[in-house]
Amino acid sequence: xxxxxxxxxxxxxxxxxxxxENPRLVTGAIEVRARELVVYNASPTPPFEMHGPxxxxxxxxxxxxxxxxxxxxxxxxxxxxxxxxxxxxxMTDMGFLEVETPILGRSTPEGARDFLVPSRVHxxxxxxxxxxPQLYKQLLMVSGFDRYFQIARCFRDEDLRANRQPEFTQxxxxxxxxxxxxxxxxxxxxxxxxxxxxxxxxxxxxxPRLDYHDVVERFGSDxxxxxYELELKDVADIAAQTEFKVFQQSKEFGHRIRGLCxxxxxxxxxxxxxxxxxxxxxxxxxRGLVWLKVEADTLTGPTAKFFPVEAQQALRQRFDAKVGxxxxxxxxxxxxxxxxxxxxxxxxxxxxxxxDPKAFHYSWIVRFPLFAWxxxxxxxVAEHHPFTMPLFEDLHLLDSEPAKVRxxxxxxxxNGEEAGGGTIRCHDPxxxxxxxxxxxxxxxxxxxxxxxxxxxxxNGAPPHGGxxxxxxxxxxxxxxxxxxxxxxxxxxxxxGTDLMTxxxxxxxxxxxxxxxxxxVSTT
RNA sequence: GGGGAUGUAGCUCAAUUGGUUAGAGCACCGGCCUGUCACGCCGGAGGUUGCGGGUUCGAGCCCCGUCAUCCUCGCCA
Numbered sequence: 001x002x003x004x005x006x007x008x009x010x011x012x013x014x015x016x017x018x019x020x021e022n023p024r025l026v027t028g029a030i031e032v033r034a035r036e037l038v039v040y041n042a043s044p045t046p047p048f049e050m051h052g053p054x055x056x057x058x059x060x061x062x063x064x065x066x067x068x069x070x071x072x073x074x075x076x077x078x079x080x081x082x083x084x085x086x087x088x089x090x091m092t093d094m095g096f097l098e099v100e101t102p103i104l105g106r107s108t109p110e111g112a113r114d115f116l117v118p119s120r121v122h123x124x125x126x127x128x129x130x131x132x133p134q135l136y137k138q139l140l141m142v143s144g145f146d147r148y149f150q151i152a153r154c155f156r157d158e159d160l161r162a163n164r165q166p167e168f169t170q171x172x173x174x175x176x177x178x179x180x181x182x183x184x185x186x187x188x189x190x191x192x193x194x195x196x197x198x199x200x201x202x203x204x205x206x207x208p209r210l211d212y213h214d215v216v217e218r219f220g221s222d223x224x225x226x227x228y229e230l231e232l233k234d235v236a237d238i239a240a241q242t243e244f245k246v247f248q249q250s251k252e253f254g255h256r257i258r259g260l261c262x263x264x265x266x267x268x269x270x271x272x273x274x275x276x277x278x279x280x281x282x283x284x285x286x287r288g289l290v291w292l293k294v295e296a297d298t299l300t301g302p303t304a305k306f307f308p309v310e311a312q313q314a315l316r317q318r319f320d321a322k323v324g325x326x327x328x329x330x331x332x333x334x335x336x337x338x339x340x341x342x343x344x345x346x347x348x349x350x351x352x353x354x355x356d357p358k359a360f361h362y363s364w365i366v367r368f369p370l371f372a373w374x375x376x377x378x379x380x381v382a383e384h385h386p387f388t389m390p391l392f393e394d395l396h397l398l399d400s401e402p403a404k405v406r407x408x409x410x411x412x413x414x415n416g417e418e419a420g421g422g423t424i425r426c427h428d429p430x431x432x433x434x435x436x437x438x439x440x441x442x443x444x445x446x447x448x449x450x451x452x453x454x455x456x457x458x459n460g461a462p463p464h465g466g467x468x469x470x471x472x473x474x475x476x477x478x479x480x481x482x483x484x485x486x487x488x489x490x491x492x493x494x495x496g497t498d499l500m501t502x503x504x505x506x507x508x509x510x511x512x513x514x515x516x517x518x519x520v521s522t523t
Numbered sequence: 524g525g526g527g528a529u530g531u532a533g534c535u536c537a538a539u540u541g542g543u544u545a546g547a548g549c550a551c552c553g554g555c556c557u558g559u560c561a562c563g564c565c566g567g568a569g570g571u572u573g574c575g576g577g578u579u580c581g582a583g584c585c586c587c588g589u590c591a592u593c594c595u596c597g598c599c600a
Contacts, residue, residue, distance in 0.1 A: 003550090016558090017558080019558095020558060020559075021559095022559060022560070022562095024559090024560095024561070024562095025559095025560075025561085028559090028560095031558095031560095045533065045550070045551060046533085046534095046550090047533065047534080048533075048534050048535090048550095049533095049534060049535090049549070049550065051561075052534065052535075052549065052550080053534075053535045053536090053549085054535090055534060055535075056529090056530085056534095056535095056592070056593090057592065057593070058530095058591070058592045058593090059534085059592095061592090108600095110600050111599085111600035112598085112599055112600070113598090113599085131599095131600075132600090134600085156599060157599095158598055158599040159524095159597085159598060159599075160599095161594085161595080161599085162593085162594070162595090164599070279527095282526090283525090283526055283527075283595070283596065284595090284596060285596080339596085343595095372600095381600070382600050383600075384600060385600035386600065387600090388600085483593095493591090493592070493593090494592075494593065494594085495591090495592090499591095499592090
């Protein structure tokens with residue numbers, strides 16, 4: 001008999017003889033005096049040791065049924081189950097009704113790429129798997145189910161990341177006769193209760209509400225990790241005092257010059273480390289990184305010579321820099337400086353241990369822009385989704401300056417991760433139609449794609465709004481995981497394959513014919 | 524689609540600057556011990572260094588290509 005055999009033993013449990021106990025075993029004080037032994041199933045030597053070091057992920061996913069035997073993973077799924085139970089109880093106590101919505105739906109423009117399912121009965125027609133139950137839950141509001149929730153599976157055919165899978169789970173919520181503050185206030189009660197249950201942490205409510213424009217300016221990201229400060233500062237005025245060519249050019253290009261100051265970074269980082277940081281943000285489009293070490297009476301670094309004494313003094317003041325700190329400056333577009341500096345911010349905070357990795361910081365980010373400009377398509381796209389209600393005070397800007405219109409939208413951010421997001425929806429068919437047209441849809445297209453929604457809105461739609469919380473991400477957070485695959489029983493690889501089953505796989509020609517489709521040559 | 528990392532025994536990892544027969548721990552096989560079972564002792568087997576080219580007297584190590592996994596930019600309402 002060997003490891004991983006499945007056996008049955010009948011016998012008597014008894015204490016071990018004195019002196020025969022084994023303190024290294026949990027069951028070391030007792031033993032089974034066996035009368036009968038059945039081997040239900042033998043097992044070959046497994047491809048990896050389930051109680052040994054963690055094998056590489058390729059192997060784990062290929063033999064996922066063995067991987068899942070590992071106690072650490074079993075714990076994750078206990079957390080996952082408990083979180084679902086807690087959420088269902090809280091939502092039910094608050095008067096919400098769980099309603100299921102279709103998996104086979106209709107493809108809609110905007111948003112992520114859809115997974116499509118060809119129709120056998122209707123040649124050339126396709127279902128789409130839902131990116132979220134968004135429209136169904138709005139229609140449920142029109143139907144009079146004024147508080148809906150669902151632990152819903154969602155599908156998006158986009159490239160994956162450590163915290164992204166092609167199919168994932170959301171706690172999906174919608175309610176009628178509410179404003180943005182009603183939704184966030186209710187949901188943070190649930191959030192606080194799960195935080196207490198799974199981390200022992202008592203959240204102070206209400207959670208901070210932070211303005212989108214404000215956090216992007218201060219942290220370069222709309223989901224900043226606020227476990228630590230490390231704020232970005234605009235230094236364009238100081239840069240103007242320097243002889244540095246790069247800075248002079250950025251003024252011509254209308255670029256921004258922003259920076260941050262890493263406490264202790266000047267002492268900790270070598271020249272080679274700093275080259276590494278430069279390369280790191282180079283991958284994000286930044287063409288350079290100006291670094292200055294803060295010494296007792298001067299700033300040092302390859303570009304320090306371009307900074308006159310006054311500029312050096314001004315920089316120290318701007319960042320409240322101490323000796324041994326490191327000032328990092330990036331000159332580029334708004335988007336590039338934001339991405340580069342927010343990435344640096346996260347990396348430096350981790351490397352310089354500026355926060356307790358076990359800490360949690362929850363906040364709401366609010367007042368997002370309604371639209372984002374898509375340069376490739378030459379049109380506005382919805383920042384959240386096309387059904388979002390503008391802020392009332394910005395409604396008058398819809399015609400004149402759509403880019404300035406802010407949305408009744410809110411994201412829940414935990415430790416720099418987007419844990420959820422939602423909006424108040426357009427319940428007014430006129431505003432909804434206007435938004436469709438601003439997104440570049442003709443009235444005919446809007447009618448063709450969203451006629452059912454516009455129809456519903458004309459038939460007594462209450463004001464409504466909602467939110468979706470990333471269920472997998474919360475499991476990750478509460479299990480201390482950094483990888484979403486570890487909290488999904490049978491996950492996909494970064495390229496969307498299932499190493500265990502071999503999905504996606506080929507199908508029979510007969511299936512193609514039945515579905516009125518065929519392979520396309522891509523050459 | 525772009526960038527980066529990794530790929531050596533069943534598993535986890537080693538292998539100066541390119542240099543003899545590619546090593547260790549665990550696992551596996553055989554034996555010993557036989558109330559120590561994540562014990563001990565003795566012995567053994569096991570490698571196309573992901574794959575394909577190239578450079579070289581000589582490649583695990585250098586170069587090119589390719590595949591897989593991971594991270595990341597784009598993308599993800």
